Amino acid sequence: MPVDPNEILVELRNVGVAFSSQRRMNENRFWALEDVDLTLRRGQRLGVIGRNGAGKSTLLRVIAGILAPDRGTVRRGPVSCQLLSLALGFTPHLSGRDNAILSGLMLGLRRREITARLPAIREFSELGDFFEQPIAAYSSGMMMRLAFSVAIQVEPDVLLIDEVLAVGDAEFQQKSGAALRARMGEGHTVVLVSHDENQIASLCDRVLWVEHGKSVLEGDRDEVFEAYHRDLHLTAVPA
Numbered sequence: 001m002p003v004d005p006n007e008i009l010v011e012l013r014n015v016g017v018a019f020s021s022q023r024r025m026n027e028n029r030f031w032a033l034e035d036v037d038l039t040l041r042r043g044q045r046l047g048v049i050g051r052n053g054a055g056k057s058t059l060l061r062v063i064a065g066i067l068a069p070d071r072g073t074v075r076r077g078p079v080s081c082q083l084l085s086l087a088l089g090f091t092p093h094l095s096g097r098d099n100a101i102l103s104g105l106m107l108g109l110r111r112r113e114i115t116a117r118l119p120a121i122r123e124f125s126e127l128g129d130f131f132e133q134p135i136a137a138y139s140s141g142m143m144m145r146l147a148f149s150v151a152i153q154v155e156p157d158v159l160l161i162d163e164v165l166a167v168g169d170a171e172f173q174q175k176s177g178a179a180l181r182a183r184m185g186e187g188h189t190v191v192l193v194s195h196d197e198n199q200i201a202s203l204c205d206r207v208l209w210v211e212h213g214k215s216v217l218e219g220d221r222d223e224v225f226e227a228y229h230r231d232l233h234l235t236a237v238p239a
């Protein structure tokens with residue numbers, strides 16, 4: 001099916017997300033996202049950058065529909081979004097195979113469609129017999145292999161990647177990067193949060209810069225990186 005690059009998959013307007021935190025003694029609500037605008041179109045390859053705590057992971061969870069905003073609006077077309085994050089997703093006492101089946105079901109696949117893809121998921125993951133073991137025994141790199149292999153075979157409309165590529169070993173990083181680039185070439189939509197600018201440069205053409213819960217700038221990758229570096233330089237503490 002031809003890809004319509006103007007088709008809007010997810011749109012965020014003035015989105016804010018507040019958390020309650022007992023650690024923040026003076027305020028019982030803390031705005032992790034204050035005011036974010038984003039228009040995600042089909043086939044986009046968007047990198048999200050910003051300092052630690054800027055709100056990037058929170059933003060991905062809003063795009064995925066896991067977190068509802070406390071203010072602003074989110075409009076989502078009839079699309080499946082999968083979030084690849086080490087912080088969530090799998091059921092520890094189930095095997096890699098059963099978790100793969102559950103992930104597929106949650107993404108709207110029929111049981112037989114998932115079953116047909118299981119050999120490819122297992123093969124891509126290179127988990128061998130671990131695929132049949134409870135994932136409680138997995139290392140973070142193995143979890144990432146499973147999550148990524150499911151995502152690449154199940155093909156959600158929007159793949160949201162939160163810093164997970166970094167935990168794979170060099171060989172798997174290369175393989176997953178190549179698989180992602182192939183998917184992107186077919187018009188799949190990817191949002192990648194990463195502190196690794198080379199990774200963003202190799203996978204994304206647009207970049208959104210988020211700071212203190214606000215979208216600062218979104219646009220052409222090189223322009224946004226340039227503005228971000230200028231800002232890092234201006235605010236750097238002299239040694």
Ligand SMILES: Nc1ncnc2c1ncn2[C@@H]1O[C@H](COP(=O)(O)OP(=O)(O)OP(=O)(O)O)[C@@H](O)[C@H]1O
Nearest residue numbers: 019020021032050051052053054055056057058059
């Ligand atoms: N569940 C939560 N409860 C309370 N505060 C939270 C929660 N999740 C995130 N926060 C806070 O919201 C802010 C934004 O967090 P988030 O993880 O989105 O940032 P980030 O840009 O992904 O950071 P990093 O680059 O360090 O991963 C941080 O101050 C964080 O402590």
